[in-house]
Amino acid sequence: MTSVETSFPPSKREARRQDRRDTILTVAQAYFLDHGYAGTSMSGIAAALGGSKGTLWNHFPSKAELFAAVLDRVATLYRARLSQILDPDAELAPTLRRACRSVVEKMTSPEAIALHRLIISESGRFPELSTIFFDLAPKNTRILLADFLDSAMSRGQLRRADTLEAARVIIAIAMSGTHHRLLMGELARTSPSQIDADANLAVDIFLRAYAPVATP
Structure with missing residues (x-):
């Protein structure tokens, strides 16, 4: 007889706890960015939640863990979206352009720029911020992209190279335009055409740099 795994919906108590956790993360995200x-x-x-400090501590034992949970929720939602774009069976160049466009669009949003500035300005006093941010956001995005690039290399569409390094390269190029200007305050906002230009430039340079090696 074959056993069948059955997933049951969460209990009302667990659902309320999850709802409360989501509310805390939403309020905490805004509070971190504002303060x-x-x-x-x-x-x-x-105080912003309108509850007791004890209730908050029941969910998150420290400010660092709360900050990590805020980042993790944002990063997890984005990685789910990016993983849908990175279809290993899709055509390489258009897929990379969609992926880079998605990354640039995400990283040039007002919330992402504010968060990046927070990390830069306060990581000197709180070194753990940089570690938390890198481990939950850039690192995992690179790993996801590296897996896609590995498939392309295995099919001979790209020359064989360190996949994590290759992922870092294409993301760095994509972030070197509009994102950098927003971060430095040179631009107040971006536009779809600027995002497209950044993505296209990154992919064009990347495909030339990682083109398959011609056999004699």
């Missing part, structure tokens, strides 16, 4: 990491306290977030 910075140093200016954020668990008491301040509890």
Whole structure:
């Protein structure tokens, strides 16, 4: 007899707990961006939530863990979207362009720019911020893209190289235009045409740099 795994919906208690956790993360994300990491306290977030500090601590034992959970939720949602774009059976160049366009669009959003500035400005006093940010966002995005590039290399569409390094290269080129200008305050906002231009440039340079080696 074959056993069949059955997934049951969460209990009302668990559903309420998850809803409460999502509410905390939503409020905490806005609070971190408005006040910075140093200016954020668990008491301040509890007050913004309208509940007790004890309730907040039941979900998150520290400010660092709360910050990590905020980043993890944002990064997880984005990786799910990017993984749908990176179809290993799709045509290489158009897929890379869609992926780069998605990355640039995400990273040039007002929320992402504000978060990046927060990390840059406060990581000197709080070195753990850089580690948390890199491990949950750029690192995992590179791994996802590296897996796609590995498939392309295996099919001979790209020359064989370190896939993580290749993922870093294409993302770095894509981020070197509009994203950098927004981060430095040179631009106030971006446009779809600027995002497309950044993505196209990154893919064009990348495909030339990682073109298959011609056999004599």
